[in-house]
C-alpha cells in the first residue's frame with residue numbers, strides 16, 4: 324500500500340512559494356528518510372540497485388521522493404518541465420548509473436546549481452529506495 328505523503332500539503336505550498344528560488348541557487352533542505360526495515364549497505368556506493376523490486380524500499384522511496392525531489396521533478400514524478408521527467412529514466416543498470424552520477428554530482432549548468440548533491444546528505448539506503456520507486460513507475 325502506498326501511504327500518502329504526510330507533507331504533501333506543505334510541499335504544494337512550498338512549491339508555489341519557493342520553486343523559483345530553489346532552482347535559482349539549488350539551496351534545498353534535504354529531509355531525513357527513515358529506512359527502518361531495509362538491509363544496511365555500508366559506505367561504499369553499490370553499482371546497481373540492491374533493492375530493485377523491494378516493496379518496503381518502494382514505500383520508503385515514495386515519501387523520500389515526495390520530500391526531496393518532487394519540488395523540481397514533479398509530484399508523483401509527473402514533471403511540469405522544470406526538471407526531467409524521471410518516469411522515462413532507463414530501467415536496470417543503465418538507469419542506475421545515471422542515477423548514481425546525479426546523486427554524487429547533482430547538476431551544475433553554467434555555474435548555477437540546478438540540482439544539489441544528495442550523496443552524503445541522504446543515506447545510500449534512502450537514495451536506492453528512491454531509485455526503486457522511480458523504477459516502479461517507469462514508462463517507455
Ligand code: HEC
Pocket residue numbers: 345346349351388391392393394395396405406407409412421422425430437438439441453
Ligand atoms: C532543485 C531542483 C532539483 C531537485 C530538488 C532535484 N533535482 Fe534532479 N534534476 C534537476 C534538474 C534541473 C535536472 C536536469 C539537469 C540537466 O539538464 O543536466 C535534474 C536531473 C536529474 C536526473 C537525470 C535525469 C536524466 O534524464 O538524465 C536524475 C536521475 C535526477 N535529477 C534525480 C533526482 C532525484 C532522485 C532527486 C531527489 C533525491 C532530485 N533529482 C532532486 C533538478 C532537481
